[in-house]
Amino acid sequence: xxxxxxxxxxxxxxxxxxxxxxxxxxxxxxxxxxxxxxxxxxxxxxxxxxxxxxxxxxxxxxxxxxxxxxxxxxxxxxxxxxxxxxxxxxxxxxxxxxxxxxxxxxxxxxxxxxxxxxxxxxxxxxxxxxxxxxxxxxxxxxxxxxxxxxxxxxxxxxxxxxxxxxxxxxxxxxxxxxxxxxxxxxxxxxxxxxxxxxxxxxxxxxxxxxxxxxxxxxxxxxxxxxxxxxxxxxxxxxxxxxxxxxxxxxxxxxxxxxxxxxxxxxxxxxxxxxxxxxxxxxxxxxxxxxxxxxxxxxxxxxx
Numbered sequence: 230x231x232x233x234x235x236x237x238x239x240x241x242x243x244x245x246x247x248x249x250x251x252x253x254x255x256x257x258x259x260x261x262x263x264x265x266x267x268x269x270x271x272x273x274x275x276x277x278x279x280x281x282x283x284x285x286x287x288x289x290x291x292x293x294x295x296x297x298x299x300x301x302x303x304x305x306x307x308x309x310x311x312x313x314x315x316x317x318x319x320x321x322x323x324x325x326x327x328x329x330x331x332x333x334x335x336x337x338x339x340x341x342x343x344x345x346x347x348x349x350x351x352x353x354x355x356x357x358x359x360x361x362x363x364x365x366x367x368x369x370x371x372x373x374x375x376x377x378x379x380x381x382x383x384x385x386x387x388x389x390x391x392x393x394x395x396x397x398x399x400x401x402x403x404x405x406x407x408x409x410x411x412x413x414x415x416x417x418x419x420x421x422x423x424x425x426x427x428x429x430x431x432x433x434x435x436x437x438x439x440x441x442x443x444x445x446x447x448x449x450x451x452x453x454x455x456x457x458x459x460x461x462x463x464x465x466x467x468x469x470x471x472x473x474x475x476x477x478x479x480x481x482x483x484x485x486x487x488x489x490x491x492x493x494x495x496x497x498x499x500x501x502x503x504x505x506x507x508x509x510x511x512x513x514x515x516x517x518x519x520x521x522x523x524x525x526x527x528x529x530x531x532x
Contacts, residue, residue: 230257234264235429235506238526240315243425245292252313255336257319258329265337266315267308271299276371277344278524280307281334283353283378285406286511287314289425293517294524299473301525306344308337309465310354312438314429320468327454330445331361339366348528350399350520352513353483354442357381363468364461374524375490377510380462383447383455387459390481391446398443404436413510415479463496471531472496475523477508477515516526 240250247313251269255264268288278298280291288307290476298305309316312325317327338344347370351359355492356378363370364471387395398404405425418426430436472494493496503523508515 230261232257232261233320233387233435234316235318235431235435239428239431243289243428244419244421246289246425248292249297250527253337253341255311255333255341259331263311263317263319263333265308265311265317265333266357267306267337267371268295270295270305270307273304275299275302275304276346276348278303278305278348278350278528279344279359280305281349281351281359282310282452283351283355283357284315284442285313285404286353286410286426287429289314290410290511290513291517294521295485297518297521298524303348303425303525303528304458306338306342308334309414309440310334310358310425310438315484317399318429321436322432322437324447325438325441327335327357327405327445328457330486331360331457334358335362335366336464336482340364343383345369346371348372348374348524350376350524351491352376352378353510354378357446360465361457361461364464366471367468368467368471372473372527373468373496373525374475375472375473375481375487375514376505376520377477377486377532379483379486379489380465381447381454382458382462383449387446387448388484394482395446398440404433406430406436406439410511410514414488414514416479416515418514425435430519445490466482467495469495471500473500473523475505475512475520477505477510479508480510480512482510496522
């Protein structure tokens, strides 16, 4: 598998991002190795809070959530998916599959970090991947927060907003990731923040992961990931650990997505499901400290 690694100097002096990088290697599935990056903040013996980003962001998305979570005594883990952030970037579009992303994350979180008692927060693809791991390894999780995400099996037509995004991702000649993230926020990002989201990608050859990701969402039951996601749902419909939904009010792609979970996952019963007001798709950018406090309170009331 041919890969690229973003030079370290691309990540120098990013605004509000003082965190130390950590790395681990995983099998690439073809006999080689991939280096994955993660942030690991807070006390090493603290109960782990796992923050998974989606498309086309990276762990920079969690810069305003990590400090309050760590200050509350939690160990905060925020990886970069393969192809994103400081993680290695396979060059070929065909190197990326839904199943491979799940397996790469599994190796990082469980084989390398051996996380137990996890509080999981997933948004966008962070949920599509993370909820698969919740279903496949439920004993490792203490609770779940789902935000602007889902676990599709391809039996329903996607929203027009998602289909437009999917077409754009494949057709635009200039895939400007920082501007895409900014466009998904209720409050536009600064130029420096936009540049931080662009930092992992010196040129288009580094962008295979973000480019192909929208096409990996199952949009029909013939999709290669559909059966595995259905199997995950079979388990989630019996998952009785605390499960909280926190969707935003200004995301055209996932609006109403909490209905897939509330009443379907037993752990959603009796939880204070929340609408994050004044936030777009990337609600971590718009309301990061509020989300961090929501997680802290959720842990406190369900421990």
